[in-house]
Amino acid sequence: MKHIPCALTIAGSDPSGGAGIQADLKTFQELQSYGMSVITSLTAQNTTGVQGVYHIPTDMIEQQLTSIMNDMPIHAFKTGMIANVDMMKVIEKRVPEINAPYIMDPVMVATSGDPLISTQAQQYLCNHLLPLATVVTPNIPEAETIIGEKINTEDDMKEAAIQIVKHYGAQAALIKGGHIKGDAVDFLYDGNNMFTFSAQRIETKNSHGTGCTLSAAITAFLAQGASFYDAVKRSKTYITLAIKHSLPLGNGSGPTNHWAPRINETTKLEEIKS
Ligand SMILES: Nc1ncnc2c1ncn2[C@@H]1O[C@H](COP(=O)(O)OP(=O)(O)OP(=O)(O)O)[C@@H](O)[C@H]1O
């Protein structure tokens, strides 16, 4: 039997299916990596916001990880919502043992503006988990929290990517431009080179779970052995098509469409117009 790429997500659950664990597993499935999940928190949320949160006890998070690690291959893994310091300590201990590319989506606030992790957890994430990441994928507000400076321009985004690699020790940083005016431009710095991934901005209110989906796609491609550059380039095309054909569901910010990249699988990033 040929190599079966196996991808793991350690994240929170979004019962409305647009973000968190559900977005990650849909992405893994679409991109043909075998998907596994460790659930850190159950949220009650939908397209309009977060109505409630229940944190899984830390020993149960560790048990979920142990069950997978004792039995299943893990070729790449990502983390999303890790709500508190105790949960982070469990993950910090296990990252070296998993010994696979680690994609960190430093989730702090939901698309709706609701906070998803505590302030102490933000600090712990920056000081303890960031140095373990193969690639970290902050949006602009998250990058501002990490470096403690405002980001207003594309040059500021590039500088933030460099700072995160040089000062915080992540191997690579992808700063996402979803929260800035103009085209949707993301910058990847891998310690040597700065790469630019640009797509036309799509006018839509349906952007629930875009960050989760992008980092899950990178995880799926890295599990298959893709290079950093290829993984990010293909993931950017995936998310751009998923946003362009996003689903008008719910009363708030609707979910992205995971079928669209399949239907448009030969589309080039430059060809996607709003
Ligand atoms: N309106 C848009 N049109 C095209 N691409 C977009 C748009 N909004 C976001 N993107 C792209 O989607 C990806 C995710 O970026 P974004 O900054 O939205 O992440 P995020 O804020 O972490 O997402 P989330 O809403 O899940 O928290 C990036 O590649 C970004 O450039």
Ligand SMILES: Cc1ncc(CO)c(N)n1
């Ligand atoms: C569970 C969860 N993780 C991440 C996000 C960020 O979009 C969210 N809204 N919910």
